[in-house]
């Protein structure tokens with residue numbers, strides 16, 4: 001038995017890979033860029049992982065080829081999807097790779113695969129108009145109501161949120177005629193230690209660094225989860241006994257709380273002070289009820305303090321001082 005992991009070079013996927021290998025599982029890990037996979041090959045040298053090129057995530061035949069060459073794959077974790085905002089064409093650079101990529105991977109899955117896990121997002125759950133609405137309570141049954149037109153035309157966060165919503169909907173649609181168990185993982189903003197430093201920091205940790213800057217909206221509140229908890233959810237989900245959406249939220253953060261933790265633990269960063277202790281933004285953030293997820297994936301989530309400290313402890317200072 002082995003696990004197919006798509007997008008293995010990604011921030012979340014590197015932790016998933018680490019945890020799969022630590023459990024003694026064999027992994028076939030896809031990548032699209034030699035330069036990005038080198039650090040993984042070094043880090044996991046001698047471990048039970050084979051790195052395979054998947055040059056076009058939208059190519060069903062390329063994915064089928066991987067399954068044909070690796071009949072031992074019985075579980076699939078699909079994480080590969082664009083998560084950045086520096087695109088010029090929302091359709092070809094974000095929406096299509098997310099949605100068609102999910103379709104290509106799921107369509108290529110052979111009958112003997114028993115479990116499929118797709119990395120979705122809270123972005124597929126909460127409508128952008130409710131992110132500052134305390135009266136909004138999201139659950140595993142909530143869906144972002146964004147239209148394809150808005151996702152394509154409005155750009156930025158709308159495009160990303162649309163990409164996650166429509167990719168996850170495509171997964172559930174394909175699952176209707178499939179035999180495997182499907183679990184979609186719905187993390188909010190994911191912070192945590194980065195494996196392998198590259199020229200750019202991943203998008204969600206970039207927001208953590210951004211919170212340190214003068215002029216940030218220190219009262220802003222949202223939900224976060226640590227990358228190690230996120231990875232653990234993916235690994236647990238390959239044994240799920242039922243198909244479901246898992247809303248894996250660690251808790252709330254405010255940018256001010258991130259500042260307070262940073263100023264105490266890392267004074268050398270000279271982060272802004274903001275208004276210490278003012279977490280009033282929490283009274284505006286949407287709320288969540290993930291009790292269904294807690295039943296199938298009980299977890300003591302890593303605290304914000306721990307995740308901020310561990311992220312900044314391992315981070316290359318060039319990301320902080322730019």
Ligand code: NDP
Nearest residue numbers: 007009010011012057079080081082097121188189190204
């Ligand atoms: P990263 O940008 O670090 O990783 C994204 C992964 O997807 C990389 O392996 C990347 O390959 C691959 N990828 C991106 N675009 C394409 C494309 N067009 N074709 C093929 N592969 C592509 O992001 P994260 O690890 O943070 O995100 C992983 C998943 O988790 C995504 O599905 C994202 O939407 C989801 N997610 C992330 C959250 C977060 O806060 N980080 C929150 C909720 C969900 P390459 O390395 O070659 O660029």
